[in-house]
Amino acid sequence: MQAALLFLRGQRKACDWCRLVLVSCMCSMITCEINITMLHKSRLMKFMLSMYPPWLGAGIYVKSLSRDFRQAEVGMKLRWYNRNYVRTQFGGSLYSMTDPMYMLMLMHNLGKDYIVWDKAAAIDFVSPGTGEVHACFDLTETQIEHIRQKAASGKAYLPEFKVAVKDREGKLVATVKKTLYVRLKSKPAV
Numbered sequence: 001m002q003a004a005l006l007f008l009r010g011q012r013k014a015c016d017w018c019r020l021v022l023v024s025c026m027c028s029m030i031t032c033e034i035n036i037t038m039l040h041k042s043r044l045m046k047f048m049l050s051m052y053p054p055w056l057g058a059g060i061y062v063k064s065l066s067r068d069f070r071q072a073e074v075g076m077k078l079r080w081y082n083r084n085y086v087r088t089q090f091g092g093s094l095y096s097m098t099d100p101m102y103m104l105m106l107m108h109n110l111g112k113d114y115i116v117w118d119k120a121a122a123i124d125f126v127s128p129g130t131g132e133v134h135a136c137f138d139l140t141e142t143q144i145e146h147i148r149q150k151a152a153s154g155k156a157y158l159p160e161f162k163v164a165v166k167d168r169e170g171k172l173v174a175t176v177k178k179t180l181y182v183r184l185k186s187k188p189a190v
Contacts, residue, residue: 042067045104058082058093063134069108070141072101075134089129089173095121098163098176101137106180109144113185114151119158120179129173135165147182156183 046062049055059082063073074097076082076089084090099118107116143159150157158179165174 042069045069049100049104054096058090058096060093060097069105070139072105072137073134074098074101074137075132077132078129086128087130089133091123091125091174094125094129094133094165094174095123095176097133098135098137098165098178101135102139102161102163102178103180105137105139106144106147106182109139110148110182115181115183115185117181118178119181122177124175124177126172126174129165129167131167133165133167133173135163135176137161137163151182151184154184154186156181158182 042065046065049065050061055061058076059079060074060076063075065072076093076097078089082090082093099121103116103118107114110116147157147159150159158181161178161180163176163178164172165176167173
């Protein structure tokens with residue numbers, strides 16, 4: 001691990017591609033070892049998400065993540081490796097940039113007593129993404145309390161969230177509808 005860190009710091013010469021592959025491998029190892037409950041610090045989560053191999057490979061990065069995990073912004077620049085045949089943003093990458101955010105935000109805000117999973121998603125491509133795009137995520141106290149009330153019985157609740165993917169000028173590129181699975185964990189019998 002120390003040799004890898006020296007390598008990344010540039011004390012040994014390496015091409016950017018080699019560094020990218022090494023960071024991806026290291027993040028995969030770190031992600032496996034770190035429990036999600038330890039990632040409550042927004043700065044660490046922002047870094048880990050930006051280094052998450054599927055996002056890193058698509059050029060997706062976290063622009064901002066609030067300390068209370070209620071607001072986030074994710075971006076993606078148009079690059080040669082994430083564009084499609086007609087030189088616009090690849091649809092899979094547009095979806096990928098919205099994939100884990102609401103699940104992670106809810107996990108943090110609901111706490112350890114809840115099971116939170118992504119259940120379903122649908123994407124509607126509105127216009128071609130010809131440049132940098134971004135998506136903003138907002139989670140209000142009202143939404144969190146509503147989800148807690150619906151899941152209080154121990155039955156699964158399936159909240160839905162909509163995310164707009166926009167370009168720099170604010171033009172809508174795609175809308176993504178996310179359905180999450182939320183359930184209160186059952187208490188062990190005493």
